[in-house]
Amino acid sequence: MGIAVITGASSGIGKEFALQLRDMAGIGEFWLIARNKERLELTAKELGVPCKIISADLSTEEGIEKYRAILDEEKPEISYLVNAAGFGVFGSFDVLAESTVTDMIDVNIKATVLITHMSVKYMKKGARIIQLGSGSCFTPLPHFNIYSSSKVFVLHYTKSLNYELKPYGIRATCFCPGWVDTAFLPKSLDAKDAYVPKSMKPLLDCKKVVKGCVRASKKGKAMYVTNWYTKLQHLLFKLLPDPILTKMWLGMLKKNEAKGDK
Numbered sequence: 001m002g003i004a005v006i007t008g009a010s011s012g013i014g015k016e017f018a019l020q021l022r023d024m025a026g027i028g029e030f031w032l033i034a035r036n037k038e039r040l041e042l043t044a045k046e047l048g049v050p051c052k053i054i055s056a057d058l059s060t061e062e063g064i065e066k067y068r069a070i071l072d073e074e075k076p077e078i079s080y081l082v083n084a085a086g087f088g089v090f091g092s093f094d095v096l097a098e099s100t101v102t103d104m105i106d107v108n109i110k111a112t113v114l115i116t117h118m119s120v121k122y123m124k125k126g127a128r129i130i131q132l133g134s135g136s137c138f139t140p141l142p143h144f145n146i147y148s149s150s151k152v153f154v155l156h157y158t159k160s161l162n163y164e165l166k167p168y169g170i171r172a173t174c175f176c177p178g179w180v181d182t183a184f185l186p187k188s189l190d191a192k193d194a195y196v197p198k199s200m201k202p203l204l205d206c207k208k209v210v211k212g213c214v215r216a217s218k219k220g221k222a223m224y225v226t227n228w229y230t231k232l233q234h235l236l237f238k239l240l241p242d243p244i245l246t247k248m249w250l251g252m253l254k255k256n257e258a259k260g261d262k
């Protein structure tokens with residue numbers, strides 16, 4: 001059994017994937033990647049198995065190259081890759097700072113693709129890749145545009161990759177949950193004057209949805225949508241035209257008065 005590489009392992013969904021892959025897939029060694037070294041060490045302590053801590057900012061070239069250097073030096077067998085590093089901030093084109101926009105694209109898209117590309121050559125038949133899409137990637141979402149569009153990329157990229165990898169016995173799954181109870185949500189409301197959701201309910205339990213995704217990944221599913229609410233959304237997105245969906249979405253938003261990004 002090879003190692004699991006988890007980006008975004010310092011909190012939330014990435015951390016939960018590490019714990020579930022230890023318990024559900026018997027992974028005995030992890031490479032944990034995120035910026036916050038102390039929180040990565042806490043994840044390693046909780047896992048209680050050998051872990052390599054890779055503190056790296058994946059929005060930067062140095063961060064990506066740090067992973068490449070360790071990978072090329074150690075040449076591990078990778079059984080699981082989970083790309084959970086990512087973030088999203090509500091705000092329209094005139095609200096979000098340019099650096100917030102480029103960081104979202106760099107972490108959610110560029111780092112996901114590069115880390116996958118580098119890791120695949122260290123995978124054998126049976127290996128699995130899990131990418132973090134989102135329930136927000138099924139339709140255009142004004143005021144959450146960069147984030148939701150970045151996740152559309154991840155969804156299409158992963159579905160296509162799943163076909164490309166099939167002959168090698170490797171499968172890629174795009175995980176598309178609704179709102180999950182993690183640090184993601186408060187951070188997403190950071191921009192002043194942005195339109196943000198009036199409510200982010202129902203909030204999904206991180207452990208429960210990650211367990212479901214590990215099962216889907218083992219089965220080789222190209223996409224895993226959870227929970228029933230997000231599945232219903234997914235169905236409506238297929239049935240209704242974009243203008244109706246966008247109108248429904250805009251009706252769910254309110255002006256964010258309290259915070260400031262720009």
Ligand SMILES: NC(=O)c1ccc[n+]([C@@H]2O[C@H](COP(=O)([O-])OP(=O)(O)OC[C@H]3O[C@@H](n4cnc5c(N)ncnc54)[C@H](OP(=O)(O)O)[C@@H]3O)[C@@H](O)[C@H]2O)c1
Binds near residue numbers: 007008086135
């Ligand atoms: N929570 C939700 O409702 C939800 C729904 C759908 C999809 N998702 C996706 O799930 C993934 C995980 O989010 P989460 O909910 O677990 O949120 P979270 O608790 O805020 O975790 C985000 C993780 O990404 C890492 N990260 C962020 N920017 C980074 C950077 N520049 N370089 C390296 N690591 C970085 C963070 O670590 P450091 O801060 O230590 O760098 C952290 O470990 C994201 O891709 C998110 O888009 C979340």
